[in-house]
Amino acid sequence: MKDIETYDDCLFLIEKFYEQLLVDERISHFFTTLPLVEHIPKVADFWAFILIDKPGYTGNMMQAHAKLHLKGKDFDQWLKLFHETIDKYFSGDKAKLAKERSTLIAWTMRAKI
Numbered sequence: 231m232k233d234i235e236t237y238d239d240c241l242f243l244i245e246k247f248y249e250q251l252l253v254d255e256r257i258s259h260f261f262t263t264l265p266l267v268e269h270i271p272k273v274a275d276f277w278a279f280i281l282i283d284k285p286g287y288t289g290n291m292m293q294a295h296a297k298l299h300l301k302g303k304d305f306d307q308w309l310k311l312f313h314e315t316i317d318k319y320f321s322g323d324k325a326k327l328a329k330e331r332s333t334l335i336a337w338t339m340r341a342k343i
């Protein structure tokens with residue numbers, strides 16, 4: 231299995247992740263009204279910046295989530311699906327970093343909002 235090495239890998243990962251999010255009975259409702267054609271590349275940009283130093287993400291992540299009223303169990307489920315998707319398609323240092331960073335960011339987000 232390969233590691234996450236290119237922008238296309240990041241986009242592929244996020245597309246596969248959202249396939250899971252969108253059918254998940256616990257958290258799919260957060261995503262049903264989103265314009266996914268714009269949203270998915272934005273989230274891929276975010277991860278490409280973190281994992282492969284590719285500039286491009288310009289959003290405000292914390293602000294985007296502040297209005298969603300997320301609960302601890304929502305974060306747990308989001309992380310579970312994200313980590314499962316990473317493990318299904320990738321392995322290596324970047325895959326490991328993606329799991330570590332997502333856990334850390336979710337923890338920070340949870341503490342802040």
Ligand code: HEM
Pocket residue numbers: 257260261264272273276288289290291294295298300301304305306308331332335336339
């Ligand atoms: C409970 C878990 C989460 C849920 C339900 C959730 C849901 C959402 C939703 C609905 C949006 C779109 C907001 C909007 O445009 O109005 C969004 C944006 C985004 N999310 Fe999450 N999210 C969760 C956790 C996370 C975590 C832990 C990360 C990163 C590690 C993340 C990364 C992003 C990014 C990069 C965006 C784009 C923000 C922007 O507009 O610039 N999300 N999320």
